[in-house]
Amino acid sequence: MTEGSDTINKNALIDRTGDRFRRSRELKARLQQLVPGGGHTYAKGDDQYPQLAPGLMARGHGAQAVVPESGGYLSLHGIRKEYPGSGGQSTPVLSSIDFEMQTGEFVAFVGASGAGKTTLLKIIAGLLEPTAGRVQLQGRTIAGPPREMVYLSQQYSKSLLPWRTVLKNVEFPLEHRAGISRAERRERAQEALRGVGLAEAANRYPWQLSGGMQQRVTIARALAARPSMLLFDEAFSSVDALTRMELQDLVLDTWQRYALTILLVTHDIDEAIYLSDRVAVLSRSPSRIVETVTTGLSRPRAQIATRANPRFLELRNHLYELVCRPAETP
Numbered sequence: 001m002t003e004g005s006d007t008i009n010k011n012a013l014i015d016r017t018g019d020r021f022r023r024s025r026e027l028k029a030r031l032q033q034l035v036p037g038g039g040h041t042y043a044k045g046d047d048q049y050p051q052l053a054p055g056l057m058a059r060g061h062g063a064q065a066v067v068p069e070s071g072g073y074l075s076l077h078g079i080r081k082e083y084p085g086s087g088g089q090s091t092p093v094l095s096s097i098d099f100e101m102q103t104g105e106f107v108a109f110v111g112a113s114g115a116g117k118t119t120l121l122k123i124i125a126g127l128l129e130p131t132a133g134r135v136q137l138q139g140r141t142i143a144g145p146p147r148e149m150v151y152l153s154q155q156y157s158k159s160l161l162p163w164r165t166v167l168k169n170v171e172f173p174l175e176h177r178a179g180i181s182r183a184e185r186r187e188r189a190q191e192a193l194r195g196v197g198l199a200e201a202a203n204r205y206p207w208q209l210s211g212g213m214q215q216r217v218t219i220a221r222a223l224a225a226r227p228s229m230l231l232f233d234e235a236f237s238s239v240d241a242l243t244r245m246e247l248q249d250l251v252l253d254t255w256q257r258y259a260l261t262i263l264l265v266t267h268d269i270d271e272a273i274y275l276s277d278r279v280a281v282l283s284r285s286p287s288r289i290v291e292t293v294t295t296g297l298s299r300p301r302a303q304i305a306t307r308a309n310p311r312f313l314e315l316r317n318h319l320y321e322l323v324c325r326p327a328e329t330p
Ligand SMILES: Nc1ncnc2c1ncn2[C@@H]1O[C@H](COP(=O)(O)OP(=O)(O)OP(=O)(O)O)[C@@H](O)[C@H]1O
Pocket: 083, 084, 093, 111, 112, 113, 114, 115, 116, 117, 118, 119, 120, 154, 234, 267, 285
């Protein structure tokens, strides 16, 4: 395949949709699913969103992240989701989720497999509509994938385009953004690749990389879009234990360097504690938040020392008990 395939795929998507407005929204949402950061849909008035996210300014260098005037940076209000089931009956997956996150926080949602973590994250990312409730970002209700957010899919390797080099993969979402020159695109992609330690792999293809390196490419691609918030869905589930730890530390480093707000969903309780400021526990489906715990562990975190901290072990026991609780009977 050649790079022209991107255009062909895009045209095919356009052909299958209806009127012009819907066509543009659907294309952007689908691009975002295929390549997070690749399509941006805006609610009315979104031109007020910052072009350059505050997240690009490093912590500790005098830069300030934007603080919302009131409420949290991200707010979930009464999110419910039902999927259509067989025989016309719908299956409730999320029962009623309320949550608030502040700018610069690192939060993890933990829950058993099937609890609805991916469903919730896709709703937050504007990729899926809730049956009821709303998601607000800096006080504005989300009506599609917002520019400030990048969703990193559970199936990250599938989101890389195998016929494009690593550099071209990282550049891809920027090709669909107005006002970014080819030179700037290249510069941003190279900078993002340096940020994840992959400068040397720029001209290789995704299939020539290890799973951990592929995951780094998706992080670089997210960073090139200059988001202020990253949403990780089971980000490290298909790599070996050592690579997983390296990726966790890379994410922590990235979070600090770029002053990001991060929401991660995982079934790995240790990972949630190690990374986060707060951990919210989802019950089994139809899920709700049963408890939110502030980890209270000092930063910077260190794989061995943090995990050996008595507070870490205390949290671990408590959270395991909550996550493993059997489903409530209605
Ligand atoms: N498009 C869909 N249509 C119907 N049901 C769905 C759909 N997507 C997910 N579900 C159902 O919703 C429930 C929650 O799925 P989801 O993928 O959100 O869970 P999860 O917590 O991310 O699981 P895992 O930890 O295995 O990734 C599951 O029972 C799943 O079968």
